[in-house]
Amino acid sequence: MRRFGVWINALWILLFALFRSASSSYSEDQCSWRGSGLSQQQGSVEQISLHCSEGTLDWLYPKGALRLTLSPRLPSVAVGPGGSSSGLITACVKPAEQFRGAQLYLEQDGVLELLVGDRLDSSSPPRVRCFSRLPGEKVALFLQATPHQDISRRIASFRYELRGDWTARLSLDSNPISSEEACRPCNNTEILMAVCTSDFVVRGNIRSVAEDDNLRAAVIKVSATRVFRQKYALFPGNGRVSRRGEVRTLLQCGVKPGPGSFLFTGRVHFGEAWLGCAPRYKDFQRAYATAKAAQQIPCELPVD
Numbered sequence: 001m002r003r004f005g006v007w008i009n010a011l012w013i014l015l016f017a018l019f020r021s022a023s024s025s026y027s028e029d030q031c032s033w034r035g036s037g038l039s040q041q042q043g044s045v046e047q048i049s050l051h052c053s054e055g056t057l058d059w060l061y062p063k064g065a066l067r068l069t070l071s072p073r074l075p076s077v078a079v080g081p082g083g084s085s086s087g088l089i090t091a092c093v094k095p096a097e098q099f100r101g102a103q104l105y106l107e108q109d110g111v112l113e114l115l116v117g118d119r120l121d122s123s124s125p126p127r128v129r130c131f132s133r134l135p136g137e138k139v140a141l142f143l144q145a146t147p148h149q150d151i152s153r154r155i156a157s158f159r160y161e162l163r164g165d166w167t168a169r170l171s172l173d174s175n176p177i178s179s180e181e182a183c184r185p186c187n188n189t190e191i192l193m194a195v196c197t198s199d200f201v202v203r204g205n206i207r208s209v210a211e212d213d214n215l216r217a218a219v220i221k222v223s224a225t226r227v228f229r230q231k232y233a234l235f236p237g238n239g240r241v242s243r244r245g246e247v248r249t250l251l252q253c254g255v256k257p258g259p260g261s262f263l264f265t266g267r268v269h270f271g272e273a274w275l276g277c278a279p280r281y282k283d284f285q286r287a288y289a290t291a292k293a294a295q296q297i298p299c300e301l302p303v304d
Helices: 002-021 167-172 179-183 188-197 281-293
Strands: 024-026 033-036 045-050 054-060 065-070 089-095 102-108 111-116 129-133 139-145 155-163 200-212 217-230 243-250 262-269 272-275
Touching: 033 045, 045 054, 054 065, 089 111, 102 129, 102 155, 111 129, 139 155, 188 262, 188 281, 200 243, 217 262, 262 281
Parallel strands: 033 054, 045 065, 243 272
Antiparallel strands: 024 033, 054 155, 065 139, 089 129, 089 155, 102 111, 102 139, 200 217, 200 262, 217 243, 262 272
């Protein structure tokens, strides 16, 4: 009996060692992290560093705390409206719908700001939160476990994105922003730059506009007659028939369905297309032709 007890103890030690060694893991390119709080001491803080512009974090059975440093390889210059350089880097976090067991804070200059609270069963799904920082500014995310007697069903999980451009905050931040800045039409310089730098460039027509109450966004349903570029399969199909897809923008911009062909440009955030510049196609053609004649186009586009 004594020998059996020794074997049991040895087995538990081996299992604990194996669990501890596999309790956390990085993706090969250090874009994502997955781990368990069961191997952490109460009150301990585990330091994590991720080096990609987007990724995920999954914290099972939260216990103690995590301090997450995001160090993406981004361009040193961020381009804003009119080609201005703001230098700002915008970061957004999208909590999982079942985010539980922890609170997520923004740590900036030694001050903690609550981004996502511990979600109760009756709570509404957490919203995307965004913040900006200057290159070289020390910013981190702090994930603090909330004490619970039963942690078996609690997972604190979220996706993150970092951008070296000005459009990310306009499209996803859950805080009130200036409607005048977010919804104003792009000038010719911005349109031509958007054609070169956007995640998608599509010519098409607006079929309808619906509301997404969860994101507080307008969902523009587009029939694309030509897809010049798309980072992901936003407008699936072949080139012989009209492709269909969706583009989101802020509700306060008041987008309405109507006739005419538009050039839709913008960014992809968390797998969804968000609108940047969207001039009428004939207005884009005119601006492009003028800039090309003056040899001032930033990039070529095979226009009609």
